[in-house]
Amino acid sequence: MRTWSALALVLALVARATGDAAADTPARRAEAFFQSSSSSPAGGSNHTSNWAVLVDASRYWFNYRHIANTLSLYRTVKRLGIPDSNIILMLADDVSCSPRNSFPASVFGNANHLANLYGDNIEVDYRGYEVTPENLLRVLTDRHAPGTPRSKRLLTDAGSNLFLYITGHGGDEFMKFQDQTEIMSKDIADALEQMREKRRYNEVLFIAETCQAATLAARFYSPGVLAIGSSEKGENSYSHHLDRSIGLSVIDRFTYWTLEFMESVTPHAGATLAQWFSQLTNHRLHSTAKPRLELFPRGAHDARVTDFLGHVSKAAPMAGGGYEGLSSSRGGRVRTESADAGDDAATRGGDGRGDGTGGGAAAAAAGKSGGEGARLKVGDEDAGRVPKAVDGGWATPGARARGEGVAFAAVSCAALVGAAAWVSAKAY
Amino acid sequence: MLIAFLLVVLAASVGAARESRETFQEEALVRPLPDGRIAFVAHFRQETSLVARHHETFPKAIAQIARATGVADAELSFTQGRWMYRRWGRPPVGAKPIGAELWAAFAAESDEVADEGWANLTAMFGGQFCASLSALRDEQVVVEPALVFRPWDGSARVDRDGISSDNRRRHGSLPAEAVCTENLTPWLKLLPCRDRAGIAALLGSRSSVFGAEYVSFTARVRVRGDALELTQSATLVVDANKIAREPEGGHRLTSLLGVDRGGGANGIRACAAATSTAVHVQTKGGTAFAFGGRKVHTAVADEGRRVDTAVAADEASRPAWLSWDVSAAEDFDVAVRPGGGDEGTVAPELYAERVVTGSGYHRGGISIELRRPEGSKSASGTRARLFQTLPWYVRVFIHTLAVEMDGVPVPVPTSGADVGANGGAVEALRWVPGVDRRRPSTMELQVLMPASASVARVSFKFEKAFLRISEFPPDANRGFDLPAALLSLPPVSPRDGHEFGESRLLDLVEGVASEVGDTHSEGVYMQGALLTLPTPDFSMPFNVTTMVCTLMSLLAGALLTTLTRRPGWEGFGKLKAEQRKRLKSLEKEARKARAGKSE
Known part of the structure; x- marks a missing residue:
């Protein structure tokens, strides 16, 4: 321990010395820093931290695919570097350890069973009966009962980019939760506005995977929110393919093709949202996925996937300057004393959930899953002849x-x- | 100046080193069960100082929770599946009820302080273990046990005053709680080596752990003076019939638990942070082979190389333990061959079963049967305590409480004064009635089952309350899970020749806690039960709205008609039309006449 601190001290001194040697004026250094932003890994975004809220709103075994959808995105954001402390995962049911699941502690989003989406290191923050519209709005607006653990709170600030993903059964401007309660587009819109007023986000990427999903974002009015749904008003969203060993459709089309694209994304590759959205064609989805861009002036061409799904952000300049924006990716090789890293440490210390292996595990996952993009394609040809499940409200066997x-x-x-x-x- | 500073630093670091003397013991136990299944227990014990601000291996989160909540003793358990007492006998370490259960004792001067500590504890544990434990904060599910969840004293003291100030207990359970990877992973993260090394590496395969027929893992936090102790224990029952055998005829532990990676370094490698690592195998009638490791404390000692030991235990003796110290082992594994009889399993003093009786949505009953295992005899009878808590919507009629011994009714005391007075079998009764939406009901009963009796039955009736529509869970038609009832039995007397203090796990298995004077009772949980409540069709309010609207509109229309229609107006329109027609024809004629005149 002491050796390390001594080493750190020496390094800091050396850094300081080199910084002094480069005789720049502070003004020039600042200018250089801001000019460098365009070439930094964070692209045009000026966020400092990334958060994700992933919601599966459906209960019951036959909605397996919605949990697989959510876990696909969970796997992706974790692989791209968002630590568990920055992810709020809501799963309305437990399918992985359900007695009906012939693969205990596993959830598969593809019939080839190459990737266990549940993994060994999952943290589900809200589960079962806790997944309600009320709790989702509480998370977004950070209004909780006293004593709520930090792992259940969305501790964003004005520099945070938020990725909000909801999947389940829905309809025109509403989303059902557990076939019992529901959330309206207006509710989410107002919650986002409240977040903006409280300076709780920098930008938001909202994704809904349900029938008539685009309508769930129809009422949004807060600036900086980019929304995309799996289908337009009047359209159904469809499941992708059936897994005969599980006996159900295991993933929906929008998420399947999203995962397909994401598996080839690496934290520093600079893939843009526009590239992602261009993969989501009507031919593949059997529905129209069109982003709603009027609240997001930056446009999908300039925004990178890792602005929302990764943990790549600009770092503050250290004394001495001399470098351009550094990447601070949890799964990446470079680790700096960036603002969000400190934020993270505080979070983890606070809720006492030391997750020292998080970074390593994410790195391992990143390494491991590199080659799976291609393999995930199996089962594609199956899609044509399997019965499709529809995510419309009326299609559910449950109560209206x-x-x-x-x-x-x-x-x-x-x-x-x-x-x-x-x-x-x-x-x- | 500098030297003085250095001295201070040195002194501080020496002090820190002394205060953070931490221990970590890990142990495993393997017991073949009669029906070809194998029970595996992993047991971990960590100890540190409560006042230490720095911990080397002890999880900081637990120390913080212990300090922040003022808890003296707390145990959290997650369980999936059921321990089959009749088939598998007494469990090595107490079996737990299905779902999640938490009980805690607080050294608090008032109930308010204890309630606050409980609220914090549930929130913190809930965040720590990814469970919906915050549901236990609800006063609707928390109870205060008086007879159970405390050291067994055997006396029938049930008054509320028996709860001393340093011993305020709270208990709550979530029988429908899902148990999965997200609960096990944080549990494993409390260990210094997580699931990477040591005994815990055997729990590395999540699909094997949750594919087991019974899986239960508990974490117990205890404060004893200055010492803070965390005991974790996991019990699995694996069906060995599904797993390939070794050429020697047994099952390797690593392949049983799905962590067999093949190749060279395959077995257990001790965790470097552990003060001791030991593996025990119970092999009465069966056989165990060890690969590597140093054998200690066995009946037949035989040192070897590759196949270290092959011991057929002495059939006549009591359950024989083979123990290996694997602290220094690099690649330890043990193969176990089940004997196929009822060797090694000991029946509990009483079997307990609970059933929900009655039919329909209105009334019901609960019947609890305590049965002495066939062939077992007790010289002085068996004293047992029953703990049954029910949610408020199960309204128990306490006057229907009936106790029978071999079918013969036994008087049940109706007030505290009567308890034990007439020498009845019911020695104590504590009954806390439930209050709607406020408090669950709690029944605690101490029964002395005479040596002659073989079956005792406790039964009572209840009425089901109507819930408000907002109180139903999303899956209301599945039914409502009732918390498991607990039968608490006197501590098991240890086997002759058992030496205490050598192994915490073996002390537990032998039925005694390692601390003198803290004899814990043996708990037998009964299976959970599902209760069907009168559940409405949830679209009913909307049907009612539609119906009411229909009636209202019909009424309004009729009312409007009655108010505006007059009998004299019958045929008024026709009359008018005729008049208009006549007027028109008259006009026409007049026009014609005018035209004729002008010509």
């Missing part, structure tokens, strides 16, 4: 969603009042 019930009641009520008025007028 409350909101639909209310709408139904209101419409029928109005119709009946009209009919009665007509009848009485006729009589009159």
Whole structure:
């Protein structure tokens, strides 16, 4: 221990000496730093930390694919460097250890079973009955009961880029939670606005994988929010393929093709959102995935995938300057004293969940999964002839969603009042 | 000046080194079960100083939780599956109820302080172990046990005053809690070597752990004066029939637990941070072969090289232990061959089973049967304590509580004064009725089962309450899980010749806690039960809305008609139309006449 601190001291002194040797004025150094931003790994984004909220809103075994969807994105953000302390994972049911699962402690998003999405090192922050619209809004707006552990809180600030992913059964401007409650587009829009007012985000990438998914973002009005849904209004979203050993569709089309693209993304490759979205064609999805860009002036061509799904950000300049923006990726090789690294350490120390292996595990995962992009393609040809599951509200065997019930009641009520008025007028 | 500073630093570091004297013991136990299954227990014990600000191996998170909540003793367990007492006998380390269970004792001067400590503990443990333990903060599920979850004293003291100030206990369980990787991984992360080395490496395969027929892992935090102790124990029951045998005829531990990587370095490598690492195998009637390791404390000692020991244990003797000290081993493994009989398993003093009786949505009952195993005799009868907590929506009629011994009813005391007065079999009864939406009901019963009796039955009836629509969980039609009932039995007397203090795990297995005076009772959890409550069709409110709207609109229309229609107006429109028609024809005629005049 002492050896290391001595070494660090020596290194710091050396750094200081070299910094002094380069006789720049502070103004020039600052200028150089800001000019370097365009060539930094973070691209045009000026965020300092990355957070992800991944929500599976569906309960029950037959919604296996929604959990697989969420875990696909969990795997991706973790592989690209977001640590567990910055991920809020909500799973409404436990399929991995369900007695119905013939592969205990495993969830597969592909019939080839090459990648166990559940992994050995998962942290599920909200699960089962805890996955409710209320808790999602609490997480977004950070209003919790006293004593809520830090692992369950979204501790973002004005420099945080947030990736918000929701999957489940939904419809026009609503999303069902556990077939019991629901969240409306307006609720999420207001929560995001509240986050903006509280300076809780820099930019948000919102993704919904459900039927009529684009409508879930229809009411958004806060700047800096880029939204994309798996389907337009009036369209269904479809599952990708069936796994006969599990007996269910294991993944939805939007997420399948997203994962397909993401498996080839590395933290420093600089893939853009536009490249990703161009993969999501109508031919592959059987629905229209169109990003909503009017609140996101930067555009999808300049925004990198790792601005939201990774943990690559600009670092503050150290005394002495002399370097351009450094990458501080949890899974990467370079580690600097960047703002978000400190933030992270505080988070981990606070909730007492020391995750020393997180970085190493992520690195290992990154190394391991490099070659899986190509292999994930198996099962593709299967897609044409398997029955498709639809993510529409009415397609669920369970009870009708409350909101639909209310709408139904209101419409029928109005119709009946009209009919009665007509009848009485006729009589009159 | 500098020298003085250095001296201070040196003194501080020496002090720190002294204060952070930490121990970590890891042990494993393998017991073949009669039906070809194999029970595996991993046991870890870490100890540190409560006041230490720096820890070398002890998990900081646990030390922080212990300090922040003021907890004196707490045990959290996660369990999947059920321990089959009749088939597998008494479990090596106490079996736990399905789902998650947490109990804690607080050294608190008032109940409010203890409640606050409990609220913090559930939140912190919930965050630490990725579980929905925050649901246990709800006063609807927390109870305060008086007779169980404390050292067995055998006396029938049940009054609330028996709860001393340093011993405020809280208990809560979540029978429907899912148990999976996200719970096990943080549990493993509390160990210095995680699941990379030592005994814990045997738990490295998540699919084997959760593919086991019974899996239970517990974490117990204890404060004793200045010492802070964390005991973790995991029990698995693996079906060995599904796993390939070794050429020698046994099952290698590594292949049983799915961590057999093949190749050279394959077995257990001791964790470098461990003060001791030991593996015990119970082999009455069976055989065990060890690969590597140094054998200690066995009936037949035989040192060798590759196949170290092959010991057929003496059939006549009590369960024989083979123990290996593998602290220095690089590649230790043990192969176990089950004997195929009932060797080594000991039945608990009583079997306990609970069933929900009755049919329909309104009334029901619970019947608990305590049965003495066939052929077992007890000279002075068996004293047992029953702990049953039920959610508030199960409204128990306590006057229906009936106790039978071999079918003969036994008087049940109706008030505290009667307890034990008439020398009845029911020695103590503590009953805390539930309060709707406020408190669950708790029943604690101490029964003395005479030596002559073989079956005792405790039964009572209840009524199911109606829930509000917002109180139903999303999967209400699945039913509501009732918490497991607990039967607490006197401590098991250790086997002749058992030497205490050599191994914590063996002390536990022999039924005694290692500390003198802290004899823990043997707990037998009964299986969980599902209760069907009257569950509405959840679209009902909307159907009602639609119905009401229909009726309202019909009513409004009828009302409007009645109010505006007058009997005299019957045919008024027709009359008017006729008049209009006549007027028109008159006008026409008038026009014609006018035209004729002008011509």
